[in-house]
Amino acid sequence: MPSIDLNRFEAKKVSRPVKQAKSDGLLALLSRDLSFGKKELDDKKKEYLYLELSSLLQAGINLKSSFELITADQQKVKDKELFITIQQAVLNGTTFSVALQQTSKFSLYEVYSLQIGEETGKLIEVLQDLAKFYQNKIKQRRKIVAALTYPCVVMTTSLGAVFFMLKFVVPMFGDVFRRFGGKLPWITEKIMGVSQALENNFFRFVSLLILLAAFIISARKTEPFRRISSKLLLRTPLVGNLVQKIYLARFCNSMRLLINARLPLLRAIALIKQMIAYYPIESSLQKIEDDIMNGKSLYQSMQQFNIYPSKMIQLVKVGEETNQLDYFFGKISEQYLEEVEFKTATISSMMEPLIIIFLGLIVGVILVSMYLPLFQMSNSFQ
Incomplete structure (x- = not known):
């Protein structure tokens, strides 16, 4: 499965994906919350995604079935299309973190956290942490x-x-x-x-x-x-x-x-x-x-x-x-x-x-x- 190469991050030189992500409107932690025309997914929808996904995975449901349930619950066409895109990428062999990165709707903050969670077997814990982060925000x-x-x-x-x-x-x-x-x-x-x-x-x-x-x-x-x-x-x-x-x-x-x-x-x-x-x-x-x-x-x-x-x-x-x-x-x-x-x-x-x-x-x-x-x-x- 393709994965993100963490070695691309050097101490004094930020990698090209990081620069690209910045220009695409990455998470600005506060001031970008109300910006118009932003490309990232809304904070409320991120909280919902991570909370639901962590709950379903913790209940023993696999990632494919979990995404099917989350996608079926979406009311807006754009949101449903986004989750279907992520689901198809995962089914085609892409890791969950890379699938999120490919949509340009998630920050590298989330992408790298999730990748570490996948590599260490702590994906559920990372999802819960991200859900709590956006909930508090x-x-x-x-x-x-x-x-x-x-x-x-x-x-x-x-x-x-x-x-x-x-x-x-x-x-x-x-x-x-x-x-x-x-x-x-x-x-x-x-x-x-x-x-x-x-x-x-x-x-x-x-x-x-x-x-x-x-x-x-x-x-x-x-x-x-x-x-x-x-x-x-x-x-x-x-x-x-x-x-x-x-x-x-x-x-x-x-x-x-x-x-x-x-x-x-x-x-x-x-x-x-x-x-x-x-x-x-x-x-x-x-x-x-x-x-x-x-x-x-x-x-x-x-x-x-x-x-x-x-x-x-x-x-x-x-x-x-x-x-x-x-x-x-x-x-x-x-x-x-x-x-x-x-x-x-x-x-x-x-x-x-x-x-x-x-x-x-x-x-x-x-x-x-x-x-x-x-x-x-x-x-x-x-």
């Missing part, structure tokens, strides 16, 4: 989205209301004030000035936003943009620390899976380097890989980079000394995931009242500034 993403949805909806709606007032309501009051003449209060003049500026520069502002969005889309994959944007994001209060822990949790969980699958450390780092789309970690892994080649330990190389907390480095040191890296990476990942969930819930609960208070003040100032001249005029008529 989906669960984490759902919690983050659920925690931030309400504040974002409130913010968007409130800003829309403020924009409507400045664009339409304030100018109407302004026309009334100009007819009556007289000296307007300071705050009213300022609000009317903001409204007039919005009126005069509305299309310029929209054009600027479009140009900014186009620039970000075109430059987001360049190294200078990724380096600068990641630094700015890390320095953002609350959000920076949250994003750092999300990616560190993904990194640690990926290392746990690959090391647990008996993949050599250098090859595991080379794979993860191709999959992580977070510049601080991605750029550090090349230096870490070179240092390990020159005889340094993993924890010594990680100490050079601020992205890795000192506590994490100490646990990695213990893992290297006791030959339990996979166990400690798993513990670190679990700890960071718990912190992410707690901080996400905390930020969400903090944002809701702060947004309401902040936008309430803005709306209140606008209303007071508009009604204050009316009160003055009513007093002058008495």
Whole structure:
């Protein structure tokens, strides 16, 4: 049976399949989840595939019959065709891992893990690990989205209301004030000035936003943009620390899976380097890989980079000394995931009242500034 040649992975040179897989849109661990037009299979479908397949194989059903059952359960034609293609490749003598690679719908992260599982007779365990990985990933993403949805909806709606007032309501009051003449209060003049500026520069502002969005889309994959944007994001209060822990949790969980699958450390780092789309970690892994080649330990190389907390480095040191890296990476990942969930819930609960208070003040100032001249005029008529 044809198999993947693991020797194609060299320490300083990434193989052609890895580069090709990267261009095809490999797993980016977080930021690629919502990308449009991606070629990989959806995370939810991967979780279903690995969970069902591991359960069926554990029950004693062979791979061919297991795939027939999974394929029959598919509702979408594209998914059914994909699983039929994998099934036919396996029936023709191709290993399961290579069959997945040939579809270009799965990352090398999964392909190499599954190949190690096939070679060591631990395919079911690897399938269960992959199912748990995607299950946790989906669960984490759902919690983050659920925690931030309400504040974002409130913010968007409130800003829309403020924009409507400045664009339409304030100018109407302004026309009334100009007819009556007289000296307007300071705050009213300022609000009317903001409204007039919005009126005069509305299309310029929209054009600027479009140009900014186009620039970000075109430059987001360049190294200078990724380096600068990641630094700015890390320095953002609350959000920076949250994003750092999300990616560190993904990194640690990926290392746990690959090391647990008996993949050599250098090859595991080379794979993860191709999959992580977070510049601080991605750029550090090349230096870490070179240092390990020159005889340094993993924890010594990680100490050079601020992205890795000192506590994490100490646990990695213990893992290297006791030959339990996979166990400690798993513990670190679990700890960071718990912190992410707690901080996400905390930020969400903090944002809701702060947004309401902040936008309430803005709306209140606008209303007071508009009604204050009316009160003055009513007093002058008495």
